Amino acid sequence: MTEKPYHHGDLRAALLAAAEAELAEKGVEGFSLRSVAKRAGVSHAAPAHHFGDTQGLLTALAVEGFIRFQDTLDAREQSATDDRDRAVRAGLGYLEFALARPALFRLIFSSARPDYTAPELTAAASRAYDHLVGLIRALGGDETDVIALWATSHGIADLSAGNKLRTLQGKSLAEREAMIRSVLLRCLPAAAPEFARIPDRSL
Amino acid sequence: MTEKPYHHGDLRAALLAAAEAELAEKGVEGFSLRSVAKRAGVSHAAPAHHFGDTQGLLTALAVEGFIRFQDTLDAREQSATDDRDRAVRAGLGYLEFALARPALFRLIFSSARPDYTAPELTAAASRAYDHLVGLIRALGGDETDVIALWATSHGIADLSAGNKLRTLQGKSLAEREAMIRSVLLRCLPAAAPEFARIPDRSL
């Protein structure tokens, strides 16, 4: 039987997985490095070699978080009917991620614990941002439109992750999505002029 | 001379002030109760009597935070020209507070450390929410409009507090306010029908 070899084999990945579980249970503020090591069945100082310190581990976890975040958005955008619908779906994906992994969401967007000067992290974050810019560009939007879509998507997601939006929680899933869609649509750049006046059937 | 009497006099208020300073310097995640006690020039166990534990202190601080938050919004709304402008100014106040006290902002909106079941805290939070609902009601809006204004205001504020909106940081203050105003205006319920079509002069 494998009696726990001295060398783990892939401790780095195991620690990242343990860290994600720890994060999901305790949140960013209750995150403990020693507890992560215990989860991975390894000594409390083992993570140091792979990640340096706690900040290093959380930075690596944030990188992974950004990738999963983008994956969630991409998955939703797959089934888009046009560019406008695509942007709206991105916003819904934003919310989906925040609800599915609230702690990870907080880590990558509202925590000071990761090192945001680390090149891998800035790269991962920039990738997500560039993707957003692409969505708006496709609609002929400008900087203001980018801020509008991002801020609104982020606001809905962040408030939902913190259970602040009680109004939405009472509704059914269909009702919720409908409300959010209508909110997100307001943020998009105005449709082509010949259709801009048609009340609510831009889709 | 006052040679440090055994009884402080108003330690509760002094601790709250020290806690706010600690929060501003170290952030929610670096907040230390012992360090707060040291700031107030008192033993590390002194806060226990007034606030129970760290959560109690942070809860009390969050209550104060909500009050200041609302004060910031109110101040901005004072100089509003009409209900529409009032709602926009509220959003700008939201941002102002987040930039002036990012850590306090995080504490009341994105932290799991305060006890959100505490009646004083839920009361303070509800007051802010009710005020927002009032703003939307005055414009003839519904639940969706409340979410739209809140989420967008919150998104801009939260992203700005975390220095994520590099786009805005480059601009001048006037440019920034103009962009945000235009974003917030999209979230408001449509203006009265006879003015709805006028391109950009709803103000």
Add this chain to the structure above:
DNA sequence: ACAGTAATCCTGACACTGTAAAGATGCCGA
């Protein structure tokens, strides 16, 4: 095949943290 080196992981230690228990101090009412 084998020795040396580097990578990996562990043990032990230190300073710091939050919390609880028990003692010291001074205020205030009976």
Add this chain to the structure above:
DNA sequence: TCGGCATCTTTACAGTGTCAGGATTACTGT
């Protein structure tokens, strides 16, 4: 005045992050 009580301190303990040094294993060149 004096006892009770709120207030604050001291002491203690378990848990945390990080560092230094030692143990174990894998890998590399010969």
